[in-house]
Amino acid sequence: MRRILRRLYWVLGLVVFLCGCANPGTDAETSETELEPAKGANAEAGEKPKVYLTFDDGPCESTAQILDILKEYQVPAAFxxxxxEEEELLPLYQRIVEEGHVLANHTASHVYEHVYADFDSLKEEIEELESYxxxxxxxxxxxxxxxxxxxxxxEKNLGSGVTEKLISWGYRVIDWNCSxxxxxxxxxxxxxxxxxxxxTAQGKDPVIILLHSASYAPQTVNxxxxxLSYFQENGYVFGSLTDDDAPENWWLGSH
Ligand SMILES: [Zn+2]
Known part of the structure; x- marks a missing residue:
């Protein structure tokens, strides 16, 4: 059954296109982008604003290229x-950790119907990913x-208390505020x-960027x-979600 669910991974691509894994509040209609300094808490305190880079849904064929670019720019990220299960993708889990990035949990199958069937199913998906x-x-x-x-x-599928439930299970929950x-x-x-x-990064501190490491997002690597150059040249500092000063939890309902 679980293997069948994983086979449904490709359905995920369609789901993402139709429903959007990205923040529904963001707006892709952009022409001229004005470059403004960040105005968040760290910036007001005279510190450099922090930016956290995150990649969802991987690993995939382009993850190795993403890791090469991160190494070149010396930027940490969370995956x-x-x-x-593809043989050629398996070494990438190890490479992510050994190159100083964070391996984080996005469930085993990502198939909404199973992940969000009930609390037990959600927990099973999270623990299955951990052992896998x-x-x-x-x-x-x-x-x-x-x-x-x-x-x-x-929260739409399992109720508004589900985020706190995850936290009570010992997990940090991280959404994004930039996509x-x-x-x-x-x-x-x-x-x-x-x-x-x-x-979508303008005026935010910290900035938590959502990108995808997935076959249906082929231009991300380009x-x-x-x-990376934009944030480095505009006075931001790239942080890791495992840094002491990283957000403990950050979800849309908490902001
Ligand atoms: Zn996802």
């Missing part, structure tokens, strides 16, 4: 992974969780991903260098 990743990589993922479709999707909208439809260009990211 909210699912259980991919440990089995194929030798590393247990961090107890950092992102709901497939974000916390709004989790490249790289999986909202087919054919999104690298320039659109760059502009959506910059536009947008990445200019996204």
């Amino acid at each position: 909210f992974v699912i259980a991919r 990743v440990e089995q194929v990589s030798g590393y247990a993922p961090e107890k950092i969780f992102r709901f497939p479709g974000g916390s709004t999707r989790g 490249g909208d790289d999986a909202i439809r087919k054919g999104v260009t690298a320039q659109e991903i760059y502009e959506s990211t910059i536009k 947008a990445l260098p200019s996204i």
